[in-house]
Amino acid sequence: MKFKIASGILSDGLKKVEKVVNWKHNIPILQGVYMECTPDEITLIGSDSDESLRYHIPVDGENVDVVTPGKILLPKQAVELIKKLKGEIVLEREEHILVIKYGKKSQFSFVTSNVEEYPKLPEINFDGPSLILKGTEFSNVIRKTAFAAAENDIRPILMGLNIIANSNELIAVATNSHRLGRVILKKGTDKEKQVVIPAKVLEKHLKIFDLEKDVNVYFGSKNQVVFKNGSLVLYVRMLEGNYPSTERLIPTEFLTEITLNRLELLETLDRIGGLSDDGKTGVVKLQIRSGVAELSTNHSQIGKGIEILELQEISGDNEFSVSFASKYMMDALKSIDDDYICFKYTGNLRPFLVTPSSGSPEIEETQLILPVRERDV
Amino acid sequence: MKFKIASGILSDGLKKVEKVVNWKHNIPILQGVYMECTPDEITLIGSDSDESLRYHIPVDGENVDVVTPGKILLPKQAVELIKKLKGEIVLEREEHILVIKYGKKSQFSFVTSNVEEYPKLPEINFDGPSLILKGTEFSNVIRKTAFAAAENDIRPILMGLNIIANSNELIAVATNSHRLGRVILKKGTDKEKQVVIPAKVLEKHLKIFDLEKDVNVYFGSKNQVVFKNGSLVLYVRMLEGNYPSTERLIPTEFLTEITLNRLELLETLDRIGGLSDDGKTGVVKLQIRSGVAELSTNHSQIGKGIEILELQEISGDNEFSVSFASKYMMDALKSIDDDYICFKYTGNLRPFLVTPSSGSPEIEETQLILPVRERDV
Structure with a gap:
């Protein structure tokens, strides 16, 4: 050589x-x-x-x-x-x-x-990708879901990103059973497949992908999924096991829908959620009344805080409250690109949704968060 | 309140x-x-x-x-x-x-x-500083010495920066007994004092000092040294114990003096010194012969490397070799601001000096490094 x-x-x-x-x-x-x-x-x-x-x-x-x-x-x-x-x-x-x-x-x-x-890589027929995604589509699928996967291996399958490719659409879901991120891409394939890929691996390698170029996806015959992006090819071993069905968890009817400024809510949560022992995972209470959103927190050892946010729009019940982990809400808000988000409430201890308020015809994105039991504030 | x-x-x-x-x-x-x-x-x-x-x-x-x-x-x-x-x-x-x-x-x-x-800070009479340094002088004293102090507490006093203030000059020395950094500032005080200050504390806090402003130094009566910089005051507890006398360790006569391009030498050492187990502390051999400097290294497990550097000037013996820890040499070179440095050789296993080749009338700086026993290359 x-x-x-x-x-x-x-x-x-x-x-x-x-x-x-x-x-x-x-x-x-x-x-x-x-x-x-x-x-x-x-x-x-x-x-x-x-x-x-x-x-x-x-x-x-x-x-x-x-x-x-x-x-x-x-x-x-x-x-x-x-x-x-x-x-x-x-x-x-x-x-x-x-x-x-x-x-x-x-x-x-x-x-x-x-x-x-040196071990041989699995042989792939690079001429026949199962799916061709634009770089930005690939990035969006990962960015808007993978963070929601479980971080520990109590249920190893939940550390994965579940990808369902059928003739009409590509569905990607990740959940740690307290929150869930899902995107649906209007892009079908004739090579229908359901695979679970380690979420952290995709998140970690996303930055070495060239998003100006397409990402060709190959659902290999063995236990590998392969992503080709220009000169770069990523081979990932699938997770074994059955991914739980998540479809029925996502509510489709809501008691209240509220539109809020995404960055304003994010900054408020950053301040309010910081009032916790570790400065990160504080529980925050959202209370809707008199046409405003009140965000508050209360820790007997540390102190308490309250901030008021203007509502952009509200439809349905106009008085309710719900408590949640500020980190989960902040992660969800960061994954969304719109200026405004829609908060979709279904009951005090029932999962709520956060979605971009305008949305895009190409990608449907949903963030689901399970509330925590309310504490007195 | x-x-x-x-x-x-x-x-x-x-x-x-x-x-x-x-x-x-x-x-x-x-x-x-x-x-x-x-x-x-x-x-x-x-x-x-x-x-x-x-x-x-x-x-x-x-x-x-x-x-x-x-x-x-x-x-x-x-x-x-x-x-x-x-x-x-x-x-x-x-x-x-x-x-x-x-x-x-x-x-x-x-x-x-x-x-x-909350504990009271020692009372200081801020009107009578022991010494007034320009921000850049203060920064230079620390930047060119503190890194050379010991990192572990086998001999705790060596974790300090030894400062000797007399009527003619300010001398700062740090050493871990394998290398030494010393600066002499032509700035006298009528409040003569010798103190040892934890070197890491000064290094750590240097970046919060405003170097556009003066630094007033107070050798307090108790065990504190105080640095005032604009609105900021740093109180540091002195290290207790006697700092070893280092004056006689620094050679004043040399067998050879060589001038080298500082950045070129630094980049060469970065490549050559990387050829070691941890990628950082490799031993490098410098060999002077036929009017060039040859830098080399040899690890039986990993491999070997050799690079040639042009000499800018040489006086004295024109054939010798010496081995040293590349990290020590790189730290010394990084502490110097000149484009060229002077390498002052006193014998195969005797300490050598690295100094800026032109130098400044206000500050005299010396880096001393103890060679290691040579290995065959």
Whole structure:
């Protein structure tokens, strides 16, 4: 193996695939980045066995030029070095040694593990995606749902994002059983499928996706879901188990619907919700009366607070109160892009909905929050 | 106690004094910010008992207006709230309750501890500073020495910055016994004193100092050193014990003096030094021969690297080699502002010096590093 490359091009790829590499993985061969070059392209792979990232660099004979095809495993120190280099560099394999040369006489050599032991990625027919999403659609699906998944593994399946693809639409749901985020995208597929993907994995990797480009989704035959975005491919192992049916949990009739300014509500909750032991997960009471929304909290050890918000619109019952975790409400509000939100009330201890007030014809988004028992304020 | 204030003015002060507050301090009264208002000024104090910060806000009758003098202890949640508020706010004490009002009808109340128990700060006669430093002088003294202090308390006195003020100059030295940073400021005082101040405390608080303003230094009669910078006063408890004499450790005659480009050397060390287990503290060998500097490293488990640097100037022996911890050299280089540095060699296992190549008439700075035993490269 020998090739020369503009270091920035190789760094860009390494910075993406290393996101998934655990340099202290208990499988030694995964403690590095797999690199293979053919006359046509350089492939980089990082993997922690549950998730893998693959990145392609085309050979153009100018910024990237392959002398001898081959492959090698890049150890951490080699990856760190390449990210610091500028200008053209030459990478060459001599037995199990990786040699990196640059500048006038600078030369590094690294001891590497046996690349032949590196696990194969599942084979995917990249010509037939199950679904093609715009980058922004992919981002919206994750941004508006994944945060609502469970963080601990009391019920491991709830750490997943449940994706149902049918001939009419794509439905994504995440819930920790106290709150739920759901989006419905008006985009059908002839490859109907239901899969559960670890929510945190998608959230974590969203930032390395290029949202200007499409995301092709492949529901592989094995236990993998694959996302292709330009030169980058993300392989994720599905969660096993049956995702609970959530459809019937989401109310469709409401006692009251209120329109509120989203940022104003968010800032108020940030102040009110901060009045708690950990400064984050305070319980807040929302009381509607005399045409205003009163947000309050009360902790005997710390103190209490009250703020008044103007209602933009109200229909239905105009006096009620409900208590909820301010963090859940703030997460829901942050996932919405509209200036105004609609708060849909169904009863004192029944789940309520938060939705964008205008909404979009392409994506239907719903945030559900289960109230907590009210405390005296 | 009752006063009204533009929230930004109070926030600015709180953001400074809270730096020293440990909200979970084992002395409960220190888990808050002391606030006192008189007709003339509002005083904020944060303290963790070893170090304290005091901040003054003058009453101007416009942005700050005191209705009733008094004092109270601000709990964490009140401080967090005030930092989030905009516009004018009113703070009022009702028994042990702090009431904060703002906007149309918003109101918070906080349970507070008994402020009478808050420890008194040592009394200082602010009219007679022992020393007056320009903000930049104060910053330079700390920036060029404190990092070299010991990080662990095997010899607690070495965690300090040793300051010797005499009639001609101010000398500041820090060392962990493997490296040493020293500056000499041509600034005398008639209040001669030698004190040892925790180095990390000064480093940590440097960023809240306003370097456009002078720093008045007071060597208090008790075990405190006090730094006054505009509205801010920092009280630091001295370290007890005798600081070792370091004067005789610093060589004054050299076998070789070399001038090198500082940033070039720093970037080279960053690449070469990264070739180690933890990616930071690698040992690097510097070899001078044939008119160039060769920097290299060798780890049997990881690999090896070599880079060549041009010498700007050399005088004395023109062939030698020395090995050192790349982190120590990088820290020293980062503390220097000149484009070029002078490397002063005194023998293979003897301490060498790194100094700015041009230097300044106002401040004399010296970085000393003890080599490590050479390894074969």
